Amino acid sequence: MTTIQLVHLAHARSGDKGDTANVGVIAYRPEDYDLLRERLTSERVKAHFGVMVQGAVERFELPNLGALNFLLHGALGGGGTMSLMNDAQGKVFSTGLLRMEIEVPDDVAAACRGRGRVPEGWSPEQYGVSG
Amino acid sequence: MSDRKDVVKVASGQGFWGDDLEAPVRQVQGGPIDYLMLDYLAEVTMSILQKQRARDPGAGFARDFVPLMERIFPACIECGVRVVTNAGGVNPVGCAEALVEAGRAAGVSGRAKVGLVTGDDLMDRLDGLLADGHELAHMETGMPLVEIRDQVQSANAYIGAEPIVRALELGADVVVTGRSTDTALTYGPLIHEFGWAADDHDRVAAGVVAGHINECGAQCTGGNCLIDWWNIEGMGSVGFPIVEVSADGSFVVTKHLGSGGRVTRASVSEQIVYEMGDPSTYITPDVIADFTSIHLDDLGNDRVRVHGVKGRARTDFLKVSIAYAGGWKATGTLTYSWPDAGAKALAADRILRERLDRLGLVFDEIRTELVGWDSTHGALVGPPPADVPEVQLRVGVRGADRAAVDRFTREIAPLVLTGPPSVTGFAGGRPRVQEIMAYWPALIRREAVESHLVVDVREV
Structure with missing residues (x-):
């Protein structure tokens, strides 16, 4: 087993509904979905965010998409125009979750190495340039 | 066909x-x-x-x-x-x-x-709907709408x-x-x-x-x-x-x-x-x-x-989006530079809170974030390292008393000459006081809305 950051195993997107943030996590490779399910329990996610999530964490499964959806209740300082947070609409809870460290089999760690991060030598000048 | x-x-x-x-x-x-x-x-x-x-x-x-x-x-x-x-x-x-x-x-x-x-738009019908037994309770808290009826500004199904x-x-x-x-x-x-x-x-x-x-x-x-x-x-x-x-x-x-x-x-x-x-x-x-x-x-x-x-x-229900006057808020920012940028910003935050306290200002919440360090990932990142090149101190307050929020907006700029050193980024002037339009999601029986929907087609 090797410890890696979740960012190498999955991508994610988050949004808001009132004071609840949602984070959808999608395995890069369909074959890693079961591993994702096993590692990313609601309890684990709740513990990861700690004081940032005042309420419960709920988890839902979307096996067809290789995805899990988490609801983080009481995460947005009241939500909407009430919130004083820079991220009042929970847009970057996604990458916050991808900071999590998880244990994966060595071959998975090897296959995921470097994934999810900008490759070395890449420059922002290259972003969105037509090929 | x-x-x-x-x-x-x-x-x-x-x-x-x-x-x-x-x-x-x-x-x-x-x-x-x-x-x-x-x-x-x-x-x-x-x-x-x-x-x-x-x-x-x-x-x-x-x-x-x-x-x-x-x-x-x-x-x-x-x-x-x-x-x-x-x-x-x-x-x-x-x-x-x-x-x-x-x-x-x-x-x-x-x-x-x-x-x-x-x-x-249910606003003009709201009291009639409440009288007819539509509670319009908050979907998350269960609180009935009558509790904040006077603050309601709009209600749309x-x-x-x-x-x-x-x-x-x-x-x-x-x-x-x-x-x-x-x-x-x-x-x-x-x-x-x-x-x-x-x-x-x-x-x-x-x-x-x-x-x-x-x-x-x-x-x-x-x-x-x-x-x-x-x-x-x-x-x-x-x-x-x-x-x-x-x-x-x-x-x-x-x-x-x-x-x-x-x-x-x-x-x-x-x-x-x-x-x-x-x-x-x-x-x-x-x-x-x-x-x-x-x-x-x-x-x-x-x-x-x-x-x-x-x-x-x-x-059998439709969701209703209700906006109600939920008090006032303001957010002020200042930028602190190396060395010890994070320590300076947090020290400024501490004396700012001491002054707000001494002025007897009461808020529902005061929130401090360091932009450039923890304003996106919060507690997940811990305290900033001593050598972080810069951070922006971002302090927000919210509460029911507009005058208190307004006074807060006048306490940011003074920190430039009365607080920790190497601070800049205050050229934007005093923070703006904003009225909070809070969101109240509720459910209503669909027939109460559908019987009032009107479709009108006009020639240009």
Whole structure:
């Protein structure tokens, strides 16, 4: 087993509904979905965010998409125009979750190495340039 | 029926109020489409529009929509592209009137019809509804609305496809609604074109999924896409999504040929999970869609096929979006530099709080964040390292007492000469006091709203 950051195993997107943030996590490779399910329990996610999530964490499964959806209740300082947070609409809870460290089999760690991060030598000048 | 199309193309032109102003123009000019849907509303947007209407009774709709239509109205009429939008916000009548004027200015008089959907606005009926036993309890806390009745500024029911379909049947070239659900702007035209029955749950649910993918504009075609984002090409002229829907409800997500961005299984998956609750129970006014039933096939060349969607019968309720005056807030910022930038910012925060305390100011919340360090990932990142080059101290307060919030805004600038050193970034002046329009989601029995929906078609 090797410890890696979740960012190498999955991508994610988050949004808001009132004071609840949602984070959808999608395995890069369909074959890693079961591993994702096993590692990313609601309890684990709740513990990861700690004081940032005042309420419960709920988890839902979307096996067809290789995805899990988490609801983080009481995460947005009241939500909407009430919130004083820079991220009042929970847009970057996604990458916050991808900071999590998880244990994966060595071959998975090897296959995921470097994934999810900008490759070395890449420059922002290259972003969105037509090929 | 023989005159029905095999495939109906619904293009997305706006994902929120403030989105790329050129995108709808590119959608109309970039190739053949049947419908252009423009989604302007979010929970926060309704509150903002309500604040604008409170200051000016003629305001309260997405104003960008009117000059946009003045630009594209002739092309839409000539190419047979029909527009469906919730730009009406909290003032759809004002929006439709401005649209008719814009159509005349654009030279489509006598050739165009505007459909106006009203009846979602419950504000004038609110006391009657409460008296009739509609509690409008907060969906999360269960608190009944009477507790804050005096603070309510607006109340709008989320309405579905039925009035949009009726407007299209009456020949409307542009349909303007108030708080239509975002997804109905896409599946309303599909129900109209294919004649799907209300109890054809799977097909209507497929339309809901198409609507969910469309409703955030380029967020499914490469925008805000996390996977492999650095390799996505042509983002300077990113293509907005187009759903090409067949009568059986299956559809292909794509974008105009030659436009930038990317449509892949991954880009579409990211949008599907966006703002998702329980995916097996995605509730809309017309059907409950099961997002766990979605199958995606990546066909290559920026085409993703979506099929297999299941749905079940709608509920007896509609959701209501209520905005209420929730007090006042303000946020002030100052920038601290190396060395020990984080320590300086937090020390400034400490004396600021001491002064607020000594002044006897009472707030419901004071929140401190360090932009450049923890304002996105909070406690996950711990305290800033001593050598962080700079941080921006960001302090916000909120409370019921406007005077207290106003006094807070005068306590930021003094820190420049009365607090920790190496501070700058105060040239923007005093922070602005903002009124909070808080959001109160509730449910209402659908017949209480549906009996009041009115569809009106006007000649330009």
